[in-house]
Structure formats: structure tokens, C-alpha cells
Amino acid sequence: MLRPLERFGGLVLAGIEWVGGLTGLALRLLRVGFKRPIGIDDIAAQMVQQGVRSLPISTFLSLFIGMILAWQFGWALRDFGATMALGYASSLALVRELVPTLIAITVGAKMAAGMAAELGSMKVTEQIDAVAALGADPIKKLVWPRVVGAAASQPLLVVWGNIIAVFGGMMIAEWVYGVPAGYFYQTYIDELVPMDYVSSLVKALIFGVLVGLIGCFQGFSTKFGTEAVGIATTETVVATSICIIIADFYLTMVFF
Amino acid sequence: MEHDAQPPRQDRTEVGTPVPADDLAPARPRTPIIAFVDVSKSFGDNTIYAGMNLEVHPGETLTIIGGSGLGKSVCLKMLIGLLPVDSGRITVLGTDIGTADDEVLREVRRRVAYVFQGGALFDSMTVLENIGYGLREHTKMGDEEIRARAKACLEMVGLEEKDLDTMPASLSGGMRKRVALARSIAPQPEVILYDEPTTGLDPRNITRIGDMIKKLQRELQVTSVVVTHDMPTARKVSDRIAMLYRHRFPFVGTVQEMWQSEDPAVRDFIHGTLRRPPAAHGSHAKEHHGP
Numbered sequence: 001m002l003r004p005l006e007r008f009g010g011l012v013l014a015g016i017e018w019v020g021g022l023t024g025l026a027l028r029l030l031r032v033g034f035k036r037p038i039g040i041d042d043i044a045a046q047m048v049q050q051g052v053r054s055l056p057i058s059t060f061l062s063l064f065i066g067m068i069l070a071w072q073f074g075w076a077l078r079d080f081g082a083t084m085a086l087g088y089a090s091s092l093a094l095v096r097e098l099v100p101t102l103i104a105i106t107v108g109a110k111m112a113a114g115m116a117a118e119l120g121s122m123k124v125t126e127q128i129d130a131v132a133a134l135g136a137d138p139i140k141k142l143v144w145p146r147v148v149g150a151a152a153s154q155p156l157l158v159v160w161g162n163i164i165a166v167f168g169g170m171m172i173a174e175w176v177y178g179v180p181a182g183y184f185y186q187t188y189i190d191e192l193v194p195m196d197y198v199s200s201l202v203k204a205l206i207f208g209v210l211v212g213l214i215g216c217f218q219g220f221s222t223k224f225g226t227e228a229v230g231i232a233t234t235e236t237v238v239a240t241s242i243c244i245i246i247a248d249f250y251l252t253m254v255f256f
Numbered sequence: 257m258e259h260d261a262q263p264p265r266q267d268r269t270e271v272g273t274p275v276p277a278d279d280l281a282p283a284r285p286r287t288p289i290i291a292f293v294d295v296s297k298s299f300g301d302n303t304i305y306a307g308m309n310l311e312v313h314p315g316e317t318l319t320i321i322g323g324s325g326l327g328k329s330v331c332l333k334m335l336i337g338l339l340p341v342d343s344g345r346i347t348v349l350g351t352d353i354g355t356a357d358d359e360v361l362r363e364v365r366r367r368v369a370y371v372f373q374g375g376a377l378f379d380s381m382t383v384l385e386n387i388g389y390g391l392r393e394h395t396k397m398g399d400e401e402i403r404a405r406a407k408a409c410l411e412m413v414g415l416e417e418k419d420l421d422t423m424p425a426s427l428s429g430g431m432r433k434r435v436a437l438a439r440s441i442a443p444q445p446e447v448i449l450y451d452e453p454t455t456g457l458d459p460r461n462i463t464r465i466g467d468m469i470k471k472l473q474r475e476l477q478v479t480s481v482v483v484t485h486d487m488p489t490a491r492k493v494s495d496r497i498a499m500l501y502r503h504r505f506p507f508v509g510t511v512q513e514m515w516q517s518e519d520p521a522v523r524d525f526i527h528g529t530l531r532r533p534p535a536a537h538g539s540h541a542k543e544h545h546g547p
């Protein structure tokens with residue numbers, strides 16, 4: 001009788017502990033991160049590693065989201081003979097929701113898993129301790145560049161993704177529904193107000209911070225052994241996706 | 257301890273490593289440079305230390321011996337604040353490690369180097385970057401200077417300049433160990449903690465590392481704590497030996513004292529580890545340790 005309840009309770013407690021740990025890391029990061037030196041080199045290296053290397057997948061993903069969404073909305077609009085409104089219909093969902101969230105969940109989870117694996121193996125081979133033993137701060141040296149790198153990469157990828165997604169929509173509009181691509185573009189942009197761009201980028205920024213924090217936290221809290229690195233990495237993908245969806249819900253609430 | 261060699265002082269001040277007054281006058285009554293007072297530490301049910309006391313004097317080399325898994329590495333990690341103690345106090349260079357804030361701890365770690373048992377080299381960096389890490393962190397040395405220092409340190413541990421630009425992954429285990437040693441000595445610390453510095457090395461390099469520890473002590477008055485299972489090295493470098501047994505150091509004394517000890521635990525350790533009594537302190541030739 002008690003068993004499932006106990007397990008559920010344990011799960012909730014573990015969840016609370018995890019969030020507590022993540023918050024603790026965020027607070028420590030706030031304390032040490034902005035101190036000089038800022039560590040531009042390390043941040044730039046992280047942006048290349050996380051951001052630039054994620055460009056192909058972001059491009060691919062955004063192109064297809066743009067096409068799929070236009071296709072689906074077109075289908076619905078055709079029933080009303082309103083395919084010309086395709087641009088108006090697609091833009092909000094893409095810019096405010098689909099592009100930032102899907103990029104965060106795929107590319108972001110990939111980044112976080114990469115960080116967890118890298119820092120996790122550093123943890124089990126005592127390299128994180130070695131950073132501390134050499135008198136440096138592991139939070140500043142390892143977490144800070146990764147979190148800033150992710151926080152900067154996500155909005156940049158989303159800007160790029162938004163451009164590509166319009167392009168995908170234009171192709172479907174023109175070829176499938178006979179809506180001129182130029183008209184689709186015009187109506188698409190017409191529908192958007194500055195707040196929509198802000199919302200898209202703020203979401204991406206916050207998702208980026210979450211990605212960096214979760215990836216680093218998972219890496220730093222890796223237990224002993226190489227097996228632990230695998231576990232930490234897998235958990236990271238799940239944790240990142242869940243946190244992004246929850247954050248997305250709250251951000252959507254705030255922005256609407 | 258010999259004090260005939262003139263220590264290269266300028267070199268030290270250059271990297272911002274002031275020598276504490278105690279170190280300059282080892283003849284004075286010495287206050288310990290490191291002190292464990294009534295330290296207890298457990299991991300869950302696994303008690304590692306209970307009421308442990310240990311002192312290390314300035315300029316001496318203290319060797320810690322004891323069975324595998326008893327907590328020798330834990331001792332060194334507590335010493336530089338990588339692991340917190342459950343109760344008790346650890347003072348290092350006059351600083352209470354338990355209450356030190358980040359800045360103070362950073363300063364202690366600049367002056368106290370730790371050679372990790374597994375090396376803990378940074379995989380993503382070259383040997384040069386590894387050795388230069390502490391220098392970049394604590395000094396304003398330029399690339400050329402760092403390279404020169406790294407080269408000098410590599411030579412001390414028997415590696416060559418050409419190894420500077422390789423990645424740690426492509427080095428052998430023994431070479432990695434020696435790069436780790438070089439990384440720790442590069443910032444010219446006042447205290448060096450060696451966690452099994454000779455494990456996995458060939459006899460020539462074991463001798464070389466032993467000589468290096470002695471040389472650092474003689475020329476720079478470095479205080480060393482050496483964890484080792486390698487009795488010839490222990491006998492060669494140690495001023496005193498501390499034996500870890502049942503969560504404490506029941507025996508701390510010179511090699512000779514250890515040998516003459518009537519303590520059953522000490523006798524047990526000696527006979528489990530050594531085949532014959534040591535020759536006079538310092539002459540270690542042709543001795544070998546047990547199976």
C-alpha cells in the first residue's frame with residue numbers, strides 16, 4: 001500500500017533537492033561570474049563549440065518546422081478558402097513558440113548532454129578538483145563560460161532559425177498552396193509586433209541559461225566511475241527537456 | 257637537513273611566492289606548518305578518521321604510510337579544503353581551512369600544491385598548458401617565461417621539451433604521472449603534497465622523483481607530505497613517517513624510531529612490507545620492498 005506512495009514521495013524529495021542544488025549553483029555563478037577577468041577566450045571557445053557546431057542541425061530543424069507548420073495551417077485554411085492568410089497564421093506560432101522551443105529542446109539538450117559528459121568525466125578523473133587545487137575556481141573556470149556560451153548561442157541560433165523557418169514556409173506557400181512567396185513573407189512579417197521578437201529572444205536566452213546550468217550541474221554532481229558519466233548524461237537530456245517545457249509555459253504566460 | 261645550498265630567492269619573489277619567516281629560520285623552535293587537531297571524517301557509515309591528530313613542521317618531509325583505502329588521499333584532500341571535515345580543525349600556513357573563504361583558500365592553494373594520485377591532468381589541454389595552468393592563474397608571466405619554466409619542470413621529472421606540445425592522452429601512465437608532478441612544482445609552492453608520486457614508474461624514475469623531492473627540500477626548503485607504498489622512497493626522503501592505522505596516526509617518528517618501535521601495529525606493517533631492517537637513514541641503495 002505504502003510502497004508507491006513512498007516512492008512518489010522519494011521522487012518529489014529528490015526533485016526538490018535537485019532544484020535546490022541547481023539554484024545553489026546559479027547563485028554561486030552570479031557571485032563569481034561577473035568578477036574580472038570575465039574570461040572572454042573561454043566564452044568564445046564555448047560559443048564556437050556549442051553554437052557554431054549546432055548551426056547545421058538548427059538550420060535543418062527550422063526549415064522543416066517552417067514547412068510542416070505552413071503545410072498544416074494551409075490545409076486548415078483551404079477549407080475556408082483563406083489560404084492567402086497563411087503568412088498571418090504561421091508567423092506567431094513559429095516565432096514565439098516553435099522555433100525557440102524546438103531549438104532549445106533538441107540543440108539545447110544536445111549542448112547540455114555534451115557539457116554533462118565532459119564535466120562528468122572531468123569530475124570522475126579529479127580534473128575538477130585539480131582546477132580547485134591549482135587555486136582556480138571551477139565554477140568560474142568551467143561553469144561560467146559554458147553557461148554564458150549557451151545563453152549567447154541560443155538567441156543567435158533562434159534568430160537564424162526564424163529566418164530559415166520563414167523560408168521553409170515560403171516554399172510550401174508557393175509550391176503547395178499557390179500563395180506567392182513574396183506575399184507570404186509580407187503577411188508573415190506584418191503579423192509580428194516588436195514584442196514577438198523580444199519574446200522569442202528572451203525565451204531563447206532563458207532556455208540557454210537553463211541548458212548551461214543543467215548541463216554543468218549534472219556534470220559536477222556526477223558520482224564515481226565512467227558508468228556514472230553515462231547516467232548523468234542521459235538524465236541531463238530528460239531534465240533539460242522537462243525544465244525547458246516548464247519554463248516555456250511560464251514564459252508564455254508572462255508574455256501573453 | 258642540509259642548508260649549504262643558497263636558495264634562489266629572486267626566483268621565488270619573482271613569481272610572488274614569499275617565504276614565511278618560519279621557513280627562513282628552521283633552527284628556531286618550530287610551529288607546525290600544517291596541523292590536524294582532533295579531526296573526524298566519515299562518508300556515511302564509512303568512518304575514515306576519528307579524533308586524528310598530525311603535525312608537519314616547516315621544511316620537513318613527512319611520509320604517510322598505511323593500507324590501501326584507509327584514507328591517505330582523503331587526508332591530503334582535507335588538507336587543501338577539497339573535502340570538508342566533519343569535526344576538528346585543520347590549520348595550514350596559519351590558516352584555518354574549515355573557516356577560510358574562497359579568497360583565503362585560493363591563497364593557501366597557491367602556496368600548497370597537490371599532486372593527485374591519478375595525475376588529474378586536463379585532457380583538453382597540452383602538456384604545456386597543463387603545467388602553465390597554475391602560473392597563469394597566479395602570476396603575470398608571459399608565454400615565453402611559462403614555456404621556459406614548464407621546460408625546466410619537465411626536465412626535473414625526466415621528460416623532454418618535445419613533450420610540451422603533446423596531449424596528455426597520448427602519454428604513457430608513468431609520463432602522465434610525471435607531468436602531474438611538473439604541474440604541481442611549476443608555481444614553486446612552499447608545501448607539496450605528493451599522493452603516491454612513484455607508483456607506476458620504472459626504477460630510474462623512482463630514484464629521480466625521490467631525488468627531486470629531496471632537492472626541493474634542500475634548495476627551496478619545501479615542506480612535503482608524501483603518501484607512498486614505496487618503502488625505499490619513503491626511507492630515502494622522509495624526515496618522519498606517520499602510520500595511518502584505525503582512523504588515526506598512532507605512530508609518527510623517524511625511520512629509525514619506526515623500525516625500533518615495539519608497537520604491534522607498526523611491527524605488523526613493517527613485516528608486511530619490508531624484508532630486512534633499513535640501513536642508516538638516507539642510504540637506500542639495493543633495498544627492495546616486499547611482494
Ligand SMILES: Nc1ncnc2c1ncn2[C@@H]1O[C@H](COP(=O)(O)OP(=O)(O)OP(=O)(O)O)[C@@H](O)[C@H]1O
Nearest residue numbers: 299302304322323324325326327328329330331373
Ligand atoms: N568523495 C568520497 N565520497 C565517498 N567516499 C569516499 C570519497 N573519497 C574517498 N572515499 C572513501 O574513503 C576511503 C579512503 O579513500 P582514500 O582514497 O583516501 O584511500 P587511500 O588510503 O588513499 O587508498 P589508496 O592507497 O588505495 O590510494 C575509501 O573507502 C573510499 O571509498
Ligand SMILES: [Mg+2]
Nearest residue numbers: 328329373451
Ligand atoms: Mg590514495
